Amino acid sequence: MYTRAYKSAVTVPPLLWVTAFLLVPYALLFCYSFWSVSAQQTIIHNWSLQNYVQLIRNPTYLSVLCRSLRIAAAVTLLALLLGYPLAYFLSFHAAGRKDLLYQLVIIPLWASYLVRGYAWKTILGSDGVLNGLLQYLHITRHPVEFFLYSPFAVVLTLTHIYTPFTFLPIYASLEHIPRNLVEASHDLGASPWSTFRRVILPLSLPGVLAGVTFAFVLTLGDFLAPLLVGGASGIMISNIVVSLFGAAYNWPLGAAISLCMLLLVMGFLFATERLERKLTLS
Amino acid sequence: MTSTMAENAAASVRTDSLLSIREVVKRFGSRPVLRNISLEVASGEFLTILGESGSGKTTLLRLIAGFEQLDGGEIWIGRDRLDQIPPHRRPVNTVFQSYALFPHLSVFDNIAYGLRAKNIAKAEIPNRVAQALAMVKMSEFSKSPPARLSGGQQQRIALARALVNRPGVLLLDEPLSALDANLRRQMQTELKALQREVGITFIFVTHDQEEAMALSDRIALLRSGFLEQVAEPRQIYGQPASAYVAQFIGQTNLLRADVKDQVARAGPLIWRTAEISRQVVFSLRPECIWLVARGAMPRAADDSTARFRARILNQTFGGAMDTLELDCGTRQTVRARIASPGPLSGEHEFEFRAGDAIAVREESSA
Numbered sequence: 312m313y314t315r316a317y318k319s320a321v322t323v324p325p326l327l328w329v330t331a332f333l334l335v336p337y338a339l340l341f342c343y344s345f346w347s348v349s350a351q352q353t354i355i356h357n358w359s360l361q362n363y364v365q366l367i368r369n370p371t372y373l374s375v376l377c378r379s380l381r382i383a384a385a386v387t388l389l390a391l392l393l394g395y396p397l398a399y400f401l402s403f404h405a406a407g408r409k410d411l412l413y414q415l416v417i418i419p420l421w422a423s424y425l426v427r428g429y430a431w432k433t434i435l436g437s438d439g440v441l442n443g444l445l446q447y448l449h450i451t452r453h454p455v456e457f458f459l460y461s462p463f464a465v466v467l468t469l470t471h472i473y474t475p476f477t478f479l480p481i482y483a484s485l486e487h488i489p490r491n492l493v494e495a496s497h498d499l500g501a502s503p504w505s506t507f508r509r510v511i512l513p514l515s516l517p518g519v520l521a522g523v524t525f526a527f528v529l530t531l532g533d534f535l536a537p538l539l540v541g542g543a544s545g546i547m548i549s550n551i552v553v554s555l556f557g558a559a560y561n562w563p564l565g566a567a568i569s570l571c572m573l574l575l576v577m578g579f580l581f582a583t584e585r586l587e588r589k590l591t592l593s
Numbered sequence: 594m595t596s597t598m599a600e601n602a603a604a605s606v607r608t609d610s611l612l613s614i615r616e617v618v619k620r621f622g623s624r625p626v627l628r629n630i631s632l633e634v635a636s637g638e639f640l641t642i643l644g645e646s647g648s649g650k651t652t653l654l655r656l657i658a659g660f661e662q663l664d665g666g667e668i669w670i671g672r673d674r675l676d677q678i679p680p681h682r683r684p685v686n687t688v689f690q691s692y693a694l695f696p697h698l699s700v701f702d703n704i705a706y707g708l709r710a711k712n713i714a715k716a717e718i719p720n721r722v723a724q725a726l727a728m729v730k731m732s733e734f735s736k737s738p739p740a741r742l743s744g745g746q747q748q749r750i751a752l753a754r755a756l757v758n759r760p761g762v763l764l765l766d767e768p769l770s771a772l773d774a775n776l777r778r779q780m781q782t783e784l785k786a787l788q789r790e791v792g793i794t795f796i797f798v799t800h801d802q803e804e805a806m807a808l809s810d811r812i813a814l815l816r817s818g819f820l821e822q823v824a825e826p827r828q829i830y831g832q833p834a835s836a837y838v839a840q841f842i843g844q845t846n847l848l849r850a851d852v853k854d855q856v857a858r859a860g861p862l863i864w865r866t867a868e869i870s871r872q873v874v875f876s877l878r879p880e881c882i883w884l885v886a887r888g889a890m891p892r893a894a895d896d897s898t899a900r901f902r903a904r905i906l907n908q909t910f911g912g913a914m915d916t917l918e919l920d921c922g923t924r925q926t927v928r929a930r931i932a933s934p935g936p937l938s939g940e941h942e943f944e945f946r947a948g949d950a951i952a953v954r955e956e957s958s959a
Contacts, residue, residue: 489691489693491689491691491693492693492695492696494658494660494680494687494689494693495687495689495693495694495695496681496695496706496710497659497660497679497680497681498658498659498660498680498681498685498686498687498755499681499686499706499707499710499754499755499758500681500682500707500710500711500758501681501706501707501710502681502710503681505710506681509706510695510697513697514696514697590697
């Protein structure tokens, strides 16, 4: 049996951590979202729903939220389309080159997010690598402006950044599939495609769900990529939160948006977890 | 010796052959795993591929199933070249060592998997699955997920899943090795009964020689990629082709004898033989030796039995049969298994029939 001292030594620090850095901030966020700001830029501690009413009334917030969701969905889809085949190839067909290729997928994760963001800025800009190439090949005569500072640039950058996050759980789930199940499927007369559809894909779905969750949730909350490559048309909901807490000095409204986002993400996590439990139990 | 080899050849070429393995070669990298294996399997036969781990027995099975590619030779089933058909189109099914049931599918869907893959009419599937489940006495588990079943139950489902497809040949890769001893014996009996019932050709891989003898119509003994002997269990036990076979299948005494004028001598053991070579290795099973009551006359007046004196080194009680370790002098020890005689010590006389000393090849064909 463990001593009392040992038990408290193990449990108290994490509990303190969670309280100080999670529960207290969320409680504050919750409170702020019902307060307001006076004309003199002080917080008025009057409880009201006016921030939430404003969120619904002002179409800007809703349209930016919708754009954020669209971008998150696009990034998730692209990361899945890139990550799944890559993970599948590595797990089933890479043979001796498996470890090398795996490292190649992982290495970009060691580079700072900012570096990768700036790299895309350099590639997509009007004097950038992409435009330079297009003009060199005489495909375009003038620099194409819409590469950078657009939702397209945000999706591209975030796909690049988050694909490894989608790849990893999918790869792990594929690696966990016993190979004799694949052999059994062939043995029972199922073609390679049918084997993929009826054995490999269903058994890798938990990994797919985890990968989708990573890409979607991380993209939805992202504010650096829109800041670096998004421009005015690529603004996402987190950028609004950042500016409300910063220059605009409207913490209550920022808190209200944050809380809505939090609920949205928690709803999404809840749904994927339910789905995963259903998949693994059946 | 030559006679057993001729019988081997006769045993591996059958006129009612269903599966024909011809000069099959398989290497992993530069390491040869199977070296020139030829084997004919008859329709409805229960053939066991027996061998130690690393002998290539599982590889041979995987070549037939199509999970590995040949490096040489051919495999035919009926009039079709089996090794050129992709695994999912081969008319064979496998029961895997670890069962390989699909964890995301119910027992019913596991068994129906092959039928659906072959586009069997939807209306027919429930009937076929029900029949297969009844055959392995698992009807009430149709809706269970495989993870809820015990090892023995999973094994039955794996059998049903393979047999429901009515394969030309059923391949079984050490299917009983994960079961505990009692369940294993029970499953052996059931497996044999099932094979008689369905009449499908079984190719069964095992490293357990008792299992092989209990189940098989014929045993093919593999040793490091070579076929050592192919014969019926009684023949492979009674007429082992080589010293290796004699030692692998059951226990034996290997007697290195000098032969002169149709008399073999191995230390104090002297018996009559038809062998003509000068140096011959004989296999003498421990149970072929019996204890002679003190002062008794030889059983037969002729020289068909051989008698020798030996000192008892060790006696191991084994219930019905005791194992004696006998010192015959001149560094010749012999093991005898006799009906428990009570405690023995000192010197005794023993006999065996000359015909029970079987001449065996000493070196393998390697």
